[in-house]
Amino acid sequence: MQRIVRSPYVVIVLLAAIVLALPLLISSTFYLRIAALVFIFALAVVGLNLLMGFAGQVSLGHAGFFGIGAYAVAIGPTHLGIPSWAALIAGASIAGVLAYLVGRPILKLKGHYLAVATLGLGILIAMVFTNEARWTGGPDGMPVTRLELFGWRARTPIAWYWISGVSLIVGALIAVNLIESPTGRAFRAIHDSETAARTLGIDVARYKLAAFVLSAIYAAVAGAYLALFDALVTPVTAGFLRSIEFVTMAVIGGLGSILGGVVGAAVLVLLPQVLTAFHDYEHVVLGLLMMIFMIFLPAGIVPSLARLMQRRQP
Amino acid sequence: MPEFLQFLFSGLTVGAIYALVAVGFTLIYNASDVINFAQGEFVMLGGMVTFFAAAAGVPLPLAALLAIVIATAVGLLLHQLAIEPARGASAVTLIIITIGASIFLRGISAIVFDKNFHSFPAFAGTEPWMIGGAALLPQSLIVLLGAGAIVVALWAFMTMTLTGKALVATAANRLAARLVGINTSAIVGLAFAVSAAIGAFGGVLMTPITLTSYDVGTLLALKGFAAAMLGGMGNPLGAVIGGLIVGLLEAFSAGYLSSSYKDAIAFLVILGVLFAMPQGLLGRAAIERV
Numbered sequence: 001m002q003r004i005v006r007s008p009y010v011v012i013v014l015l016a017a018i019v020l021a022l023p024l025l026i027s028s029t030f031y032l033r034i035a036a037l038v039f040i041f042a043l044a045v046v047g048l049n050l051l052m053g054f055a056g057q058v059s060l061g062h063a064g065f066f067g068i069g070a071y072a073v074a075i076g077p078t079h080l081g082i083p084s085w086a087a088l089i090a091g092a093s094i095a096g097v098l099a100y101l102v103g104r105p106i107l108k109l110k111g112h113y114l115a116v117a118t119l120g121l122g123i124l125i126a127m128v129f130t131n132e133a134r135w136t137g138g139p140d141g142m143p144v145t146r147l148e149l150f151g152w153r154a155r156t157p158i159a160w161y162w163i164s165g166v167s168l169i170v171g172a173l174i175a176v177n178l179i180e181s182p183t184g185r186a187f188r189a190i191h192d193s194e195t196a197a198r199t200l201g202i203d204v205a206r207y208k209l210a211a212f213v214l215s216a217i218y219a220a221v222a223g224a225y226l227a228l229f230d231a232l233v234t235p236v237t238a239g240f241l242r243s244i245e246f247v248t249m250a251v252i253g254g255l256g257s258i259l260g261g262v263v264g265a266a267v268l269v270l271l272p273q274v275l276t277a278f279h280d281y282e283h284v285v286l287g288l289l290m291m292i293f294m295i296f297l298p299a300g301i302v303p304s305l306a307r308l309m310q311r312r313q314p
Numbered sequence: 315m316p317e318f319l320q321f322l323f324s325g326l327t328v329g330a331i332y333a334l335v336a337v338g339f340t341l342i343y344n345a346s347d348v349i350n351f352a353q354g355e356f357v358m359l360g361g362m363v364t365f366f367a368a369a370a371g372v373p374l375p376l377a378a379l380l381a382i383v384i385a386t387a388v389g390l391l392l393h394q395l396a397i398e399p400a401r402g403a404s405a406v407t408l409i410i411i412t413i414g415a416s417i418f419l420r421g422i423s424a425i426v427f428d429k430n431f432h433s434f435p436a437f438a439g440t441e442p443w444m445i446g447g448a449a450l451l452p453q454s455l456i457v458l459l460g461a462g463a464i465v466v467a468l469w470a471f472m473t474m475t476l477t478g479k480a481l482v483a484t485a486a487n488r489l490a491a492r493l494v495g496i497n498t499s500a501i502v503g504l505a506f507a508v509s510a511a512i513g514a515f516g517g518v519l520m521t522p523i524t525l526t527s528y529d530v531g532t533l534l535a536l537k538g539f540a541a542a543m544l545g546g547m548g549n550p551l552g553a554v555i556g557g558l559i560v561g562l563l564e565a566f567s568a569g570y571l572s573s574s575y576k577d578a579i580a581f582l583v584i585l586g587v588l589f590a591m592p593q594g595l596l597g598r599a600a601i602e603r604v
Binding site for chain 1: 349396399400402403404405406407408410411413414415416417418419420421422424425532536539540543544547574575577578581582584585588589592593594
């Protein structure tokens with residue numbers, strides 16, 4: 001029993017159970033829509049968690065990659081006439097290649113210097129989307145053609161519930177597999193101490209770059225999903241506040257915990273929905289809750305609660 | 315030439331505000347290793363409280379003083395209620411707390427004040443001086459002199475007073491500072507208070523030129539943070555130089571290249587500098603202990 005509970009794949013089973021059970025418990029398309037949003041954001045945060053939680057490298061610019069995915073599925077079908085699914089793959093590839101090219105010099109920086117460099121990268125990408133109005137529609141954004149696969153159009157919230165839910169499970173499975181592999185151990189060694197990792201013969205630059213590229217691809221796929229789901233994309237998708245939102249989701253849920261990423265995404269997607277009841281006080285309550293969460297659960301919701309439960313039952 | 319001078323003036327004015335925000339970042343970072351993303355909110359409070367106090371009939375200088383006092387109190391409360399209880403948490407957890415604080419403060423000001431843009435009259439009139447064909451607003455000069463005075467005062471405080479030296483000692487090594495009897499927790503509180511006061515002062519100075527509203531803090535925090543990192547985190551002089559450089563880069567690229575890409579050019583230069591000098595312009599190389 002102990003061994004089953006400790007298995008890293010428990011998270012995947014749990015996620016799959018949630019994705020399968022939710023439609024049985026809630027039937028309103030409004031709630032399924034929100035659930036799909038949670039899954040889409042969670043996918044991006046699971047990727048960011050590989051970089052921040054496991055390899056220990058901060059990024060304040062991930063909305064840039066998210067935006068590349070989103071604008072790829074907007075621009076591809078509209079301006080270049082390629083189908084949405086191909087545009088999605090192209091967007092993820094562009095994000096990955098860009099992360100690879102920029103990652104090498106950027107990831108030499110450490111801590112807050114890395115934070116400011118990634119922040120600059122994100123802002124540069126968002127600025128291109130805002131200013132190249134001929135391609136992107138400028139600050140107002142542009143409509144996105146619905147996803148079409150084998151003549152079937154994905155437009156209902158339920159369709160997107162399943163697409164995003166299954167993608168999240170697959171994304172989490174890839175992440176767990178990676179973490180349990182030698183690559184995952186190298187990530188954690190770099191997190192603990194770069195110098196020590198290097199002394200052990202780990203190619204620090206290569207593994208940091210791998211984590212950066214992977215997390216960029218996760219973000220781009222999630223961004224493409226969001227654009228296809230909303231049928232609209234604006235520069236806000238790629239903006240600085242979105243990057244901050246991703247980091248907040250990862251930290252509130254718990255860095256270094258796959259389930260934490262999903263919980264963090266759920267909290268930050270659901271809170272504003274609940275808080276609309278507070279009208280003008282929405283932001284006040286949101287800011288207050290962020291502070292309270294971090295003061296009382298400093299390691300993030302999932303790791304902090306797990307530690308509490310372990311203490312209860314020795 | 316008149317063009318060049320004009321861009322120089324506007325770049326220095328904006329740069330001086332960024333420099334004040336960056337100095338605020340540096341002070342708090344030095345004392346506590348916290349990157350305080352609510353730093354821009356202090357600037358916002360400075361401008362907004364002054365405007366609404368003045369609108370309520372308080373004389374402008376008194377309104378400005380009130381704004382600085384209120385912002386300082388907010389800074390102290392932020393430290394007491396949010397940072398101190400989370401002591402020992404990781405750096406990124408503390409950053410999220412300050413981001414939460416900035417969202418909270420923005421929300422409060424949107425309710426207590428409003429969501430409109432506001433300004434109050436410049437302190438020394440709006441008749442510009444013509445220098446070499448370029449117009450220099452008296453308020454710009456006040457911003458520059460005010461920022462300069464703050465930097466000098468801060469330098470004097472850190473080198474000539476016992477409290478200031480305790481701040482420097484805390485920044486250098488917290489454990490050692492505690493061993494020689496410095497109350498490091500009080501010092502960190504002081505750093506928050508001084509940073510808040512400096513930010514609010516900047517807000518008071520800039521509002522007649524740039525206007526203010528409940529949400530100006532985000533962009534200022536972003537630019538101030540970038541400026542502090544460009545100068546080298548933890549170095550007050552670096553923060554001032556970084557702020558001025560970012561302001562000048564923006565003004566010159568907006569003037570000579572493209573106004574819609576002015577931020578892009580500033581960040582490209584910052585990226586370039588960091589690639590060549592990973593610790594910023596004046597930062598020290600960090601040595602990792604294993």
